[in-house]
Amino acid sequence: MAAALNTLTAAELSDKLASGDVSSVEVTQAHLDRIAAVDADVHAFLHLNENALDTAANVDAKRKAGEKLGPLAGVPIAIKDVLCTLGMPSTAGSRILEGWVPPYDATVVARLRAANLVLLGKTNMDEFAMGSSTEFSAYGATHNPWDLDRIPGGSGGGSAAAVAAFETPIALGSDTGGSIRQPAAVTGSVGVKPTYGGVSRYGAIALASSLDQVGPVSRTVLDAALVHDIIGGHDPRDSTSLTDKWPSFAEAARAGAQQESLKGLRIGVVKELDAPGFQAGVSQRFHETLTLLADAGAEIVEVGAPNFEYAVAAYYLILPAEASSNLAKFDSVRFGLRVNPVGGGTVEDVMAATREQGFGPEVKRRIILGTYALSAGYYDAYYGSAQKVRTLIQRDFSAAFSQADVLVSPAAPTTAFRLGEKLEDPLAMYLNDVTTIPANLAGIPGMSLPMGLAPEDGLPTGIQIMAPARADDRLYKLGATLERLLVDKWGHTLLSQAPALS
Amino acid sequence: MSQSTPSQGKSKEAGLTPDVVRHLAGLARIALTEDEVAKLTGELGIILASIDKVSEVATADVPGTSHPIPLTNVYRDDVPGPTLTTAEALAGAPDHDGSRFRVTAILGEEQ
Numbered sequence: 001m002a003a004a005l006n007t008l009t010a011a012e013l014s015d016k017l018a019s020g021d022v023s024s025v026e027v028t029q030a031h032l033d034r035i036a037a038v039d040a041d042v043h044a045f046l047h048l049n050e051n052a053l054d055t056a057a058n059v060d061a062k063r064k065a066g067e068k069l070g071p072l073a074g075v076p077i078a079i080k081d082v083l084c085t086l087g088m089p090s091t092a093g094s095r096i097l098e099g100w101v102p103p104y105d106a107t108v109v110a111r112l113r114a115a116n117l118v119l120l121g122k123t124n125m126d127e128f129a130m131g132s133s134t135e136f137s138a139y140g141a142t143h144n145p146w147d148l149d150r151i152p153g154g155s156g157g158g159s160a161a162a163v164a165a166f167e168t169p170i171a172l173g174s175d176t177g178g179s180i181r182q183p184a185a186v187t188g189s190v191g192v193k194p195t196y197g198g199v200s201r202y203g204a205i206a207l208a209s210s211l212d213q214v215g216p217v218s219r220t221v222l223d224a225a226l227v228h229d230i231i232g233g234h235d236p237r238d239s240t241s242l243t244d245k246w247p248s249f250a251e252a253a254r255a256g257a258q259q260e261s262l263k264g265l266r267i268g269v270v271k272e273l274d275a276p277g278f279q280a281g282v283s284q285r286f287h288e289t290l291t292l293l294a295d296a297g298a299e300i301v302e303v304g305a306p307n308f309e310y311a312v313a314a315y316y317l318i319l320p321a322e323a324s325s326n327l328a329k330f331d332s333v334r335f336g337l338r339v340n341p342v343g344g345g346t347v348e349d350v351m352a353a354t355r356e357q358g359f360g361p362e363v364k365r366r367i368i369l370g371t372y373a374l375s376a377g378y379y380d381a382y383y384g385s386a387q388k389v390r391t392l393i394q395r396d397f398s399a400a401f402s403q404a405d406v407l408v409s410p411a412a413p414t415t416a417f418r419l420g421e422k423l424e425d426p427l428a429m430y431l432n433d434v435t436t437i438p439a440n441l442a443g444i445p446g447m448s449l450p451m452g453l454a455p456e457d458g459l460p461t462g463i464q465i466m467a468p469a470r471a472d473d474r475l476y477k478l479g480a481t482l483e484r485l486l487v488d489k490w491g492h493t494l495l496s497q498a499p500a501l502s
Numbered sequence: 503m504s505q506s507t508p509s510q511g512k513s514k515e516a517g518l519t520p521d522v523v524r525h526l527a528g529l530a531r532i533a534l535t536e537d538e539v540a541k542l543t544g545e546l547g548i549i550l551a552s553i554d555k556v557s558e559v560a561t562a563d564v565p566g567t568s569h570p571i572p573l574t575n576v577y578r579d580d581v582p583g584p585t586l587t588t589a590e591a592l593a594g595a596p597d598h599d600g601s602r603f604r605v606t607a608i609l610g611e612e613q
Contacts, residue, residue, distance in 0.1 A: 103590035196570040210569050239576040240569070313553040324530060331531070333603050338596035340606075341533070347605045352533035364532055369546055371526045372518070385556040387566030392559060394567060426545055427552055443570025469571060 005030035010075045010169040010223040017063070017074045024056035024063075024074030028118050031076045035120070035167045037502040043142050044152075044162035046081050047089050048121040059116045071226055071250070073116035078162045078171040081122040082129055082155075083214070084203040085109050092205045093125040093137040093155075096330050096337045096358030106203025107238070108172060108214050108231040115230045120168050123158030127360045128327065129179050129207045131155050132432040135423055136362040143419070144187060146459055146498055150416040153183030159217040160187040164495060170227050171217040176207045177315055178412075178436025180215050181448035185411035185462025188450045188494045190218045190479070192228060193436075195469045196443035197242035199228070200235035208322035209240075211315075211440040219495055221449065221479040222257065225249035228472070244470060252473040256480030263297035265478070268404025272308040273435050273464075279414040281454025285461045286410045289451045292485055293408075303403050305396035308438050310389045315437045316430055317373045317386035324370030327363070330355065365426060394442045401468045406478055409435050411448035411462035439466055447475040449483060450494040460494060518547050 005013070005027050016022045032052065039045055049055075059074040079085060082092045084102035086109075091097040105113070112119065126136040134142040134157030142157040144150040145165035152161040159171035160183030173180035175193035184191030192215045199214045206212060216227035228249045235241045269290065274283070294300050332338040332354035333347070341353040359367070373382040400407055413434060422428045439446040444466055451463040463482070467474040487493055520543050527534040534542070588601055597604040 100594050103586050103593055197573075236578060240571075240573065242571065307559060310556055310559055313556045316549065316553050317556060328531075332596060333605055334591075335594035336596070344606065346607050346610045348531060348610075349533075350606055351531045352528075355531055356533040356535075359532065364534070364538065365542060365545060365549075367530050367532065368523060368526045368542055369549060371530045372522075372546070372550075375526070375529075381557060382553075384566060385560035387568055388560035388564040389556050390567040390570075391564055394570075427549060430549075441570070 006034040006166045008169065009220050010072055010218065010226060011220070013075050013169060014071055014073070014226075024059045024118060025053060027074065028052050028056040028076050028120070031120060031168055038165055039167060041143060041148055041501060042145055042161050042165050042167070043140055044123055044158045044165065044167060045078070045121045046091065046093075046124050046139055046158070049088055049119050051087065052076070052118050052120055055118045059118065062116065070115050072230065074118060075170070076118045076120045076168050077112060077227070078120045078123050078159055078168040079109060080156050080159050080171065080173050081125055082174050082205050083109055083172060084205065085119065085122065088119070088122055090122065090205070091139075092129070093127040093139065094358065094363070095138040095360070096354070097335070098138075098337065100336055102203070104203060107200035107235045109203065111231050117230075123156070123162055123171060125158055126155035127363050128205070128323070129155035129174060129176055130323070130362045130366055132178070132182055132429055133419070133422070134158060135419060136360055138360055141419055144416045145501060146188065147416065150418055150459070151186070153186040153412070153416065155179040156183045156191075156217065160184055160189050160191065163187070163189045163217050163219055164498060165501060169219065170223050172214060172227070172231070173217045174204055174212055174214050175436075175440065176211045177319065177440050178433040180217060181436045181446055181462070181464060182412045182432060184217065184448035186416040186460060188460030188498065190221055190224050190447070190449055192216050192224045192447045192472075192475060193439060193445060194228060194232065194472055195242070195445045197240050198246065198445070198472060199232050200238045200241050202235055202237040206326040208319040209326065210322060211319060213440070219493070221476060221483050222250060222253040224447070225253040225476045242470070247473050249473060249476045252476040253480040256477035257484050259477070259481045261297040262293060262478075262481060265298045265406070266301055266404045267293055267298045268301050268303040268400050268407040270305050270308070270400065270407050270409050271302055272305050273409035275413070277413065278410060279454060281456045282410050282412070282414060282461045285452040285454065286463060289463050289482070289486070290408070292489065293482065296481070296485060301404055303400040303407065305393075305400055305438070307389065307392035307396050311393055311438045311441055312430060312434055314386040314389035314393070315433070315441060316369070317382050318390065318441075320366040320370030321373045321383050322370070324367045324374065327367055330358065362426070390441050393438055397438070397442045397444060397468075406474050407466040409464045409466075411435060411464035415454045415457055415459035415461060435464055442469070444469050445472040445475055447479050449479050451486065452490075452494070453497070518543050518550065
């Protein structure tokens with residue numbers, strides 16, 4: 001019996017679609033059926049695209065008419081709800097944007113439509129991407145497909161869970177401090193945060209503008225690369241978009257998958273991110289993976305990054321500062337919720353009542369924190385100091401990349417924790433991103449890739465690969481080699497071991 | 503104004519008081535309840551104590567970084583591009599009159 005369509009990778013589906021083995025309508029229906037079967041338990045989706053099958057039929061008609069279609073044409077994809085989509089609500093997981101349908105598409109979404117992908121729907125997330133568990137979504141938490149009592153990571157837990165639960169082969173996420181990579185690690189999927197400016201932020205509802213980056217979520221390295229090739233590249237609508245000409249990341253992934261030896265590659269292990277406080281099974285799988293890489297010929301070198309110790313602290317000053325400014329736009333005037341206080345009031349009273357009711361606890365916490373960090377008298381001590389730490393972290397990376405071609409670390413310090421476990425302890429929640437935050441502060445690209453199940457709890461662990469800014473192709477090349485080495489070692493993919501769910 | 507404010511020269515070691523949180527909430531236009539003020543005062547105090555460590559290494563000789571990838575100013579040709587129609591711009595508004603957003607009074611009685 002042929003494998004169910006919803007278990008195939010995007011690359012495999014592309015081949016079948018191109019050869020006429022299957023239609024996009026069949027592929028899309030298979031994924032909609034899977035969503036209908038499991039999403040009541042997983043809750044990865046906030047909204048399903050009612051036009052998905054029509055889009056699929058259109059793509060099939062174009063193909064039938066002999067039109068030359070690109071890679072991934074007719075393949076379904078899910079979109080994190082932080083991205084603006086014409087015709088579908090875009091709430092960023094917040095009550096304040098409930099039901100809001102944007103008047104424009106994010107550039108990445110427009111590029112997916114132009115490349116004839118089929119948008120399945122919008123995925124759940126922590127409100128305005130503030131969180132590491134999706135528990136701060138105003139619409140209820142997403143559940144980890146490996147254990148429904150556990151978190152799927154965050155903020156992009158919806159996209160990661162949808163991919164891991166075989167509800168979609170690929171998805172888009174956004175990563176401000178780890179929101180693509182940490183969910184990938186705890187769900188056994190693949191996630192990439194590109195170089196800052198490598199992918200347009202136009203139409204991505206901003207959290208922290210100097211840190212946010214949109215990127216792919218998938219089950220394989222090649223699938224992530226295929227998505228990155230479509231969404232990446234210069235966008236004049238984003239003034240921080242880089243004008244670089246990028247190589248094909250799919251080609252890099254294919255070359256990596258073919259590569260037999262890693263001889264000549266220097267892999268740096270960041271000493272500060274191989275910490276004794278990490279879960280034992282995470283550390284164990286990480287060191288086994290280093291051995292595997294060394295056996296394949298790579299040179300493993302230890303590198304120090306002394307200022308990483310200050311990264312989380314700097315991040316929780318810079319992010320709230322930028323977020324408190326970005327979220328000022330939710331003012332009850334132009335879009336979203338309006339709450340009229342009892343007895344009326346001025347527009348400022350309406351604004352304050354609206355924001356009180358429309359924002360959840362974590363968003364309020366960070367707005368107040370950011371407002372404090374930016375206030376007169378405290379600006380230099382907090383925000384100014386955090387910007388200096390950012391310089392020190394960039395210098396640490398420069399020094400590390402002079403000794404190594406890529407850097408590696410665990411992608412998350414633990415496996416998925418239980419829903420509710422850290423909800424009332426903001427500081428504990430913030431420390432989940434200790435491994436991923438440095439890359440955002442420096443603007444460099446990072447990938448999370450499954451590296452096995454932790455022996456003590458049978459849950460996925462992820463390895464993070466980091467490369468210098470603009471060298472995203474190194475992630476895909478090494479990622480694809482390592483993915484093949486691990487699958488050869490296990491005799492199966494990691495996600496094939498996940499519970500059936502339905 | 504009897505509220506204490508961050509700009510009144512209090513050292514950051516003095517920590518966050520409920521009055522400061524109320525003041526910040528006013529600046530941020532969030533009508534926090536008293537329960538929220540109390541909870542946030544405790545939580546933010548703990549968070550601030552933890553993130554205060556940035557000052558340990560942020561010495562005067564280190565320049566700040568505001569943007570991860572240095573860019574020079576970005577210009578485009580001064581020609582009209584596509585814009586939203588009025589109807590599109592108003593489509594998501596809580597209230598409008600067909601051509602403008604509608605809000606309640608801008609000024610209160612004391613102003």
